[in-house]
Amino acid sequence: MAKFSEDLDMTFSALSDPTRRAIIGRLCDGPASVGELAAPFDIALPTLLKRVRVLEKSGLVSSEKVGRVRTCTIEPRALRASDAWLRQHISLWEKRLNRMEDHIKRRKEER
Numbered sequence: 001m002a003k004f005s006e007d008l009d010m011t012f013s014a015l016s017d018p019t020r021r022a023i024i025g026r027l028c029d030g031p032a033s034v035g036e037l038a039a040p041f042d043i044a045l046p047t048l049l050k051r052v053r054v055l056e057k058s059g060l061v062s063s064e065k066v067g068r069v070r071t072c073t074i075e076p077r078a079l080r081a082s083d084a085w086l087r088q089h090i091s092l093w094e095k096r097l098n099r100m101e102d103h104i105k106r107r108k109e110e111r
Contacts, residue, residue: 014058
């Protein structure tokens with residue numbers, strides 16, 4: 001459980017940055033070089049590479065360097081784990097909200 005929690009923390013931390021989320025969004029369309037990932041942003045290549053490394057450390061992205069080109073690929077396992085955690089909590093809160101709605105309806109009917 002501790003390992004799962006640590007992985008989840010790293011995933012959500014990595015996704016907390018809008019640039020990293022945009023990188024993930026772009027990689028959903030397929031692999032891309034760091035240069036291609038940097039194109040839409042007004043940041044230096046080393047700065048973008050730091051963001052890629054955070055994504056790699058979290059397990060969301062992997063990269064491979066061939067010659068001078070580093071190509072990044074999305075790793076869906078970490079996204080699936082966070083999706084499972086979110087779905088579990090969404091389900092719990094939907095049940096709670098449904099019970100509250102039922103309670104409010106009963107109270108209105110009693111009046």
